[in-house]
Amino acid sequence: MKKYDFEILAVLLFTMLSPVVLSCSSESSDKDILMLEDKEEQKDQKEQEEQDNSLIHEGEITSDRLTDNEDRFYVNKIPLTEIVASLKGDCSTQDSQLLNEQIEALSNAGGGVIKIQNGTYCIKSVQLRSNVHIKIDSDVVIQPDLSGNVAGKNINMFLVGENFYVENVAITNSDEDNTDPSTWFKGEIPSGDNIGVRFVEFGHVNNFKFSGLSLTDNYSRFSNIVLNLPASNNVDEASSNGVIKDVVMTGMHVGYGVVQMQTGKSVLYKNLDGQGGVTLRVETGAAATNQINKVTVNDVVGRQLTSRNGDAAFNMSPHRVDQGRVDIEGVVSINSTHAVQIAAGFIGNKPGLIERKGTFDSRSYIGNITVTGGVGAQIKSKDFKYFDCDDRRALILKCQNPDNESTQGHSIGAVRDNAAAEGGCTGPDNGCYEVVVGKITKTNTDFEQEDFFVFPTNAIGGCPQVTEPIDGSCN
Structure with missing residues (x-):
């Protein structure tokens, strides 16, 4: 073959192969770009997952739980007989007596339903009796x-089992079990110094229900729903088998809230919403309950508990x-301030009571906690220690809320636990105990403390003492 034939052949081969080589080079380049993009995407996803994980505490899992089906706590045994309450309205001072008379008459006749219809009624010491349902x-x-x-x-507006035993009773909205607050009846507590009001107090009662209330408070003393010992102070006469649900309250005093449970066994709390104070406070301490180490609180179930601009949604002490x-x-x-507060037992300074601190059962469970931090919390002075020196000084010099016991401030954390060994608490003799805490989710990072749990050991020390202005003014 002639030389130029080889040259022609080489040119032809180069021409045929060049596009293939160029094409492979292009495909490789695109593939590299896609791989880089994929790596960047995986990196971003990993960073997002790490950020999301920093806002989620998976917590502990337990199969040993208390069930929350309502019919385990309350069964309607009230006759269907129905009457309409004959009241004067317009805040007549006669209505409490009139309602008491109608309740007693209906109970003596076997029981039934009393309907209260449109109007404004001012009442005190209305005593519910067995087999009566007020709608x-x-x-x-x-x-x-x-x-x-x-x-x-x-002032107690309604009393249930205070002076005598009652059973099978209820106070609800007329459209019972409707979770729409527009269907609930209204409550109003006026403002004023020296006003201590309980909307309803439960004592020696079995099989009871309370639901469907939307209440506006004005920082009055006492929680509006209270479970306590009856007038007899007999620890064996605590309330039992009840449902308290579908309640929203606003304007609550930081030291109180929607519910305070001093005593009670087998009680379900569901769909409670409080602005201010503590929504559900399972805090014992009534003097008669502290005279003997005998359980007065057990089988307590809470579901859907919400706190807004308050102290906490749930407190146990x-x-x-x-x-x-x-x-x-x-x-x-x-x-x-927090979503949950777990307090260690303590003795206090009341004389004549048993000398021990107290605990809760270690099988107790608190889970599925969702917390959003921000400004607007009711901060008690005892929690100032969790703020840095500058923020603490600002809180000390700031005007208090209308309850005169709290200052508007910044959320501290998710769970404050003073009873756990991790926070330095040692042994049941010192009021220490452990509870099972499940999943906690933070929706943001707007908290004074970064960790999910706030222990006494998280207190910030070394801050200079701050004295209030001589003229008593505040910012």
Whole structure:
């Protein structure tokens, strides 16, 4: 073959192969770009997952739980007989007596339903009796009767089992079990110094229900729903088998809130929403309960507990007594000091009581906690220690809220636990105990403390002492 034939052949071969080589080079380049993009995407995804994980505490898992089906706690045994309450309205001072008379007559006749229809009624010391259900329309407003010399006195609007045993009773909205707050009846607590009002107090009662209330408070003393010992102070006469649900309250005092449970066994709390204070406070301490180490709180179940601009959604605190189990799930806290507060037992300074600190059952569970931090929480002075020196000084010099016991400030953390060994608490004799804490989810990072748990050991020391202005003014 001639030389130029080889040259022609070489040119032809180069021409045929060049596109293939160029094509492979192009495909490799595109592939490299895609791989780089994929790596960047995986990196971003990993960073996002790490950030998301930093806001989630998976917590502990337990199969040993208390069940929350309502019919385990309350069964309607009230006759279907129905009457309409004959009341005067317009805050007549006669309505409490009239309602008491109608309740007694219906109970003596075997029981039934009393309907309270549109109007504003001012009442105090209305005593529910066995087998009576009070149904209240959504256009009804219930206020405390403040007539007469009530300054410095405590007022109970409704009493259930205070002076005698009752069973099979209920106070609900007329459209019972409707979770829409527009269907609930209204409550109003007026403002004023020396006003201590409880909307309803449960004592020696079995098989009870309370639901469907939307209440506006004005920082009055006492939680509006209270479970306590009856007038007999007999620890064996604590309330039992009840459901308290579908309640929203605003304007609550930091030291109180929606519910305070001093005593009670087999009680379900569900769909409670409080602005201010503590939504569900399982805090014992009534004097008579502290005279003997005997369980007065057990089988307590809470579901869907919400706190807004308050202290916490749930608080548990034993006083001198080794109490039973609680099972809490579905806690939501928005701009409150904490979502959950677990307090160690303590003795206090009341004389004549048993000398022990108290605990809760270690099988107790609190889980599915969702917490949003921000400004607007009711901060007690005892929690100032968790703020840095500058923020602490600002809180000390700031005007207090209308309850005169808290200052508006920044959320501290998710769970404050003073009872756990991790926080330095040692042994049941010192009021220490462990509870099972499940999943905690933070929706943001707007908290004073970064960790999910706030222990006494997280207190910030070394801050200079701050004295209030001589003229008593505040910022």
